[in-house]
Amino acid sequence: KLAGILTIGDPAREDAAATVAELKRLGVQTCVMLTGDAEQAAAKIVAQTGIAEYHAQTLPEDKVRYVQEAIKAGHRVIMIGDGINDAPALSAAQTGIAMDSCTAIAGDTADIILSGDGLAGLITVRRLGQAVLKRIDTHNKLIIGCNSLLLFAGIFGIIPPALAAVLHNSLTIAVSLESMRNLLKD
8 A cells, every 4th residue: 555655856046047048049959968867857857947958867977978069069168067977077078167066076177156146147158158258359459459450550651650559559558457457337
């Protein structure tokens, strides 16, 4: 005679669905979940979060193999994890991100450790990355364009070479100072 049933589940993090949706909006094309959990538990979490693909009952070496194959296929791979079983894949990925409450080995292996923001920290990391690349591109174009004009102006005698050198150095200092602005306030 059945007296009761006890089930234990690993629920999705509260902010997982919103984070996945925002990451997609920010240009992340595919989110894949690699988990050691059983198929049923993994399917439930995927259904709750909007993750595109999952692989259940994966061992650490399976995670590494998946990451390596994705890189070989030309994908940029960011691995996010927090456990001992995630550490090898965090190391194999182009960027490894560990959660704040991660195991010591996952934290040591990861390139980035998210603070207490939970998964929402991924959105901040993505926005910072995009802002850095945009700033680098803008500043490179500015420096190359302005310095080319100064070089030609100095060569063809439009301005004295000494003035071109002073303007070049001033521009470099100005762009360096501008680069120090807060990235997320743009």
